[in-house]
Amino acid sequence: MSATKGLEGIVAAESKISSIIDDTLTYVGYDIDDLADNATFEEVIYLLWHTRLPKQDELAELKQQLADNMAIPQAIIDQFKTYPLATVHPMAVLRTAVSLLGVFDDEADVMTPEANYRKAIRLQAKIATVVTAFSRIRKGLEPVAPKPELGYAANFLYMLKGVEPAEIEVEAFNKALVLHADHELNASTFTARVCVATLSDVYSGVTAAIGALKGPLHGGANEQVMNMLTEIGSLDNVEAWVQNKLDNKEKIMGFGHRVYRKGDPRAPHLRVMSEKLTKLTGKPELYEMSVKIHDMIVEQKNLPANVDFFSASVYDSLGIDHDLFTPIFAVSRTSGWVAHILEQYANNRLIRPRAEYVGPGMQKYVPISER
């Protein structure tokens, strides 16, 4: 028995939800370029959960269900106020809050497909409120109730800022949600599937997935990209900063990928959005810095930008706090996690691989007084 480090190249599940073949990403057979240009996030949620696009009435019903379920228990809001607000990371808050949502859900442990679907809706609806309400509470503001007539992307921005977003902001945010929704067997989705394959509940699966997404080698990279841009500070500093990192063999966040070789097809969409939005906000240098970093990494390391690289300047341009970037990734990816959880339940077998033992050979127990 020999181990494959990081399970690279191992096929660990069958899935009808999304695929990456020759650097082309599809959700249920729809090219990500097509969806990014045309679909709303709600349509993508439906697509991932039902493996087909919704008809008008089905989409209207899903939107209504999401709008009806956005409120979160007051106990969770009250708990936010007890946190060390100046220091706690919103990803830690989100991980805890999703677990708490399970505590308050009467159906948390009801494992029928119908109950699991109802939980999927509740979770997808409430996760937007958790992130936005916490963001407001730590600023000393009260949460803002959603407007049922707004779509998911618009409502998120409205609940975050308390003012209705402009059309271009909704377009950019919806696109980001669509682009982050699912990605085959990435680390957090695999985590979710491993968790629920023990027949644990949906909330446990998503809580586990949030923990996996938080790390800087996965979803946490988008915040790190913004930290890098902030640290570099200006276009003039890019070359020396990046060269120093490369000479010291340090990783540059937002580059490289386990599966993509030529490029991550989501990145060009975010790059276009980044250029548009940074011009509009009067901060084009953020985009110019990103492009310069990108060109250096491609030239010297031949590493493509991944989804986390240009999303950083897009979210910053939308006026979003930098430590909310990864929670927003989680808001979108909940749709994919839930799709995979439901798929796992539908054809379940415990996921339990083996380890190659590389420790000492057989030893005899020595009493503590003789060691």
Ligand SMILES: CC(=O)SCCNC(=O)CCNC(=O)[C@H](O)C(C)(C)COP(=O)(O)OP(=O)(O)OC[C@H]1O[C@@H](n2cnc3c(N)ncnc32)[C@H](O)[C@@H]1OP(=O)(O)O
């Ligand atoms: C949504 C997402 O999760 S997308 C990924 C987000 N993560 C990041 O952006 C963090 C930076 N990137 C990375 O750490 C990696 O590229 C990962 C984690 C995405 C993929 O990891 P792996 O497939 O395990 O590749 P691994 O880390 O082994 O890298 C292979 C080689 O490329 C180099 N490399 C990979 N990524 C980078 C990078 N971002 N900057 C510099 N060098 C890199 C490694 O140093 C290694 O070089 P070596 O063979 O000389 O030692």
Ligand SMILES: O=C([O-])CC(=O)C(=O)O
């Ligand atoms: O697939 C991966 O390994 C990481 C990724 O890009 C994602 O989860 O979106």
